[in-house]
Every structure is written in C-alpha cells, then in structure tokens.
Amino acid sequence: MSKDMRAKINDALKEAMKAKDSARLGTLRLINAAIKDQDIALRADGKTVGDPEILAILGKMVKQRQESARAYEEGGRLELAEREQDEIKVISDFLPAQLSEAETEAAIDAAIADTGATSIRDMGKVMGELKGKYTGQLDFGSVGPIVKDKLAS
Missing domain, CATH: 1.10.1510.10 (Uncharacterised protein YqeY/AIM41, N-terminal domain)
Incomplete structure (x- = not known):
C-alpha cells in the first residue's frame, strides 16, 4: 500500500x-x-x-x-x-508528472468516448471524468478549450 x-x-x-x-x-x-x-x-x-x-x-x-x-x-x-x-x-515534488500533449489528447478522447459525449452540452461530463482520473496531471485551464473544440466539431 x-x-x-x-x-x-x-x-x-x-x-x-x-x-x-x-x-x-x-x-x-x-x-x-x-x-x-x-x-x-x-x-x-x-x-x-x-x-x-x-x-x-x-x-x-x-x-x-x-x-x-x-x-x-x-x-x-x-x-x-x-x-x-x-x-x-x-x-x-508531490504532484504526479504532467501528461504530454499526446497523452492529453488521448485522455480527452477516452473521456469523450467513456461519457458518450456528443455535443458541447456534455462538456461538464467530460471535464468531470478528466478531473476524476487526471487531477494534478493536467492543466484544466488549457484542457477546457481542447474539449470544447472536439465537442463542437
């Protein structure tokens, strides 16, 4: 443990x-x-x-x-x-290592798939999923716009 x-x-x-x-x-x-x-x-x-x-x-x-x-x-x-x-x-020293750009993209794609998000209305679900799994590993200020772009397209 x-x-x-x-x-x-x-x-x-x-x-x-x-x-x-x-x-x-x-x-x-x-x-x-x-x-x-x-x-x-x-x-x-x-x-x-x-x-x-x-x-x-x-x-x-x-x-x-x-x-x-x-x-x-x-x-x-x-x-x-x-x-x-x-x-x-x-x-x-106490934070986990930050995810790389490629890992961030993969994490966002996985969160969108896991939540079944299809539109910008689902952004809260996706961000919640990411925060649950990647707190301390992602800068959510920069992740938000990426999620928004992916859900908008």
Whole structure:
C-alpha cells in the first residue's frame, strides 16, 4: 500500500527540519496550512480532505505561484520571482508528472468516448471524468478549450 499524500508531506516536513532547509520547510508548512484550511471547511459536512483534494490544492498553489512569479518578473523583482519558482519546485515534488500533449489528447478522447459525449452540452461530463482520473496531471485551464473544440466539431 502506498503512502497517502499527507504522510508524504509530513515526512518531507520532518526531513526539512532535520536538514535545516528553511526555504523548503516554509513551503511545506504552507502546504500543510492549506490542507488544514480545507479540512476545517469540510468538517461541517463531516468530510475530510483526501488525496484528490490535496492534489487539487497543490495544483492551485502552483498556479498561484506561477502568476506571482510572472508579476514579479514583469515588475523587475527577480529575487522574489526566483523564490516563487523555488516554491513551485517544492510543491511539484508531490504532484504526479504532467501528461504530454499526446497523452492529453488521448485522455480527452477516452473521456469523450467513456461519457458518450456528443455535443458541447456534455462538456461538464467530460471535464468531470478528466478531473476524476487526471487531477494534478493536467492543466484544466488549457484542457477546457481542447474539449470544447472536439465537442463542437
């Protein structure tokens, strides 16, 4: 049985503490804080955060840091942009590898076939199928337009 995401993150946190790696430690603490925030939000419904939700949180954190790094670069704050890039590397350690373009196309085609989607009205079903299987492996912002094009034709 493989370790769950929480255990992996906590193990990495302990290693960073032992190694006195303050930059990595800070990022790992941010990850834990984001997971705990989500735990608290779901507690009212009697739910807990599982691996799919953690992957979604990590993906969101990466996207936020990419946007921040871009803004810092445009503003000439290269040291801050570099710090954001370092955080992205730490967070990405816990994300599965991104699918290649060909793999993404194949995943979209399979999701369309699996859901029996025939028109743009079925886009929600296809995206739901993709999110269920490929959370953390696909950038759904770029996948959406591809799905839309395939369903429109």
